[in-house]
Amino acid sequence: MEFNHTPVLLHETMEQLNIKPDGIYADGTLGGGGHAYEVLSRLSGHGRLIGLDQDADAIQAASKRLEGFGERAVIIRSNYAYMREQLAGLGIEKADGILLDLGVSSFQLDAPQRGFTYREADAPLDMRMDDRQQLTAKDIVNGYSEGELYRLIRDFGEEKFAKNIAKHIVNTRKEQEILTAGDLCAIICRAVPMKVRKNGSHPAKRTFQAIRIALNRELEVLENSLDDMISLLADGGRLCVITFHSLEDRIVKKAFCRNERPCICPPDFPVCTCGRVSKGKACRKPIVPSEEELNRNKRSKSAKLRVFERKEQ
Numbered sequence: 001m002e003f004n005h006t007p008v009l010l011h012e013t014m015e016q017l018n019i020k021p022d023g024i025y026a027d028g029t030l031g032g033g034g035h036a037y038e039v040l041s042r043l044s045g046h047g048r049l050i051g052l053d054q055d056a057d058a059i060q061a062a063s064k065r066l067e068g069f070g071e072r073a074v075i076i077r078s079n080y081a082y083m084r085e086q087l088a089g090l091g092i093e094k095a096d097g098i099l100l101d102l103g104v105s106s107f108q109l110d111a112p113q114r115g116f117t118y119r120e121a122d123a124p125l126d127m128r129m130d131d132r133q134q135l136t137a138k139d140i141v142n143g144y145s146e147g148e149l150y151r152l153i154r155d156f157g158e159e160k161f162a163k164n165i166a167k168h169i170v171n172t173r174k175e176q177e178i179l180t181a182g183d184l185c186a187i188i189c190r191a192v193p194m195k196v197r198k199n200g201s202h203p204a205k206r207t208f209q210a211i212r213i214a215l216n217r218e219l220e221v222l223e224n225s226l227d228d229m230i231s232l233l234a235d236g237g238r239l240c241v242i243t244f245h246s247l248e249d250r251i252v253k254k255a256f257c258r259n260e261r262p263c264i265c266p267p268d269f270p271v272c273t274c275g276r277v278s279k280g281k282a283c284r285k286p287i288v289p290s291e292e293e294l295n296r297n298k299r300s301k302s303a304k305l306r307v308f309e310r311k312e313q
């Protein structure tokens with residue numbers, strides 16, 4: 001299956017990155033190389049793009065798509081949590097721009113064997129973004145305690161029926177192991193009231209999201225990486241992050257505010273004594289898709305782009 005993924009907020013991201021032809025840029029979620037291709041198209045001279053992704057299918061697809069750029073495109077299979085180490089290994093101390101396009105790609109959703117979607121009944125419960133990882137969604141569904149399942153579905157899926165869903169999962173697996181997306185969907189549907197199932201989105205959507213996020217440690221990695229990425233930016237460099245749900249967006253917003261206004265002195269102090277210095281400035285409002293993009297790509301509906309510009313003091 002070909003790695004097809006329509007890059008979201010493409011033109012807006014290129015504008016916000018404010019690309020310099022000879023600059024150094026890093027894409028921490030390379031995917032099929034859509035955003036990276038546009039960055040590379042704007043580079044010349046000593047300009048380079050370093051693309052990271054933990055997904056083997058993404059690395060293969062991006063390598064093919066970007067091969068025409070030669071040595072300007074450096075592709076590495078790695079989680080963006082290790083961006084500093086990967087850049088240092090290339091002799092790079094600072095980047096002029098960093099991009100993250102978070103969440104699950106269209107390819108991952110549309111490839112049944114990857115197990116990300118609740119729409120394919122026979123899909124295995126996998127959901128790994130990196131197949132070198134041993135733990136799978138099946139292990140979580142069949143191995144986590146009822147309390148653990150309840151908390152991850154509540155916290156990562158923001159699912160109000162989390163307690164009942166966790167209970168139904170545990171009761172079902174006492175009789176037989178839960179192996180496929182269809183098995184899990186059927187359990188979730190039994191745990192959600194009929195009137196809720198008839199109105200709104202698919203009843204399994206939030207639970208599948210929660211399991212995927214927990215399995216791949218998505219929020220933990222994001223929260224632990226943003227400060228480091230800001231510190232990697234050269235003066236005037238920008239970090240652009242595209243999120244697709246409120247949990248991601250909240251983490252990005254807080255991190256950007258913390259780096260812009262890091263002072264922890266009491267409000268009534270006449271002068272700052274904590275010594276914490278601002279690293280730059282965040283855009284006040286997130287950038288969202290245009291009506292044209294929404295009509296063209298329904299998966300862009302929940303996308304938000306936030307931007308932080310580094311300013312040396």
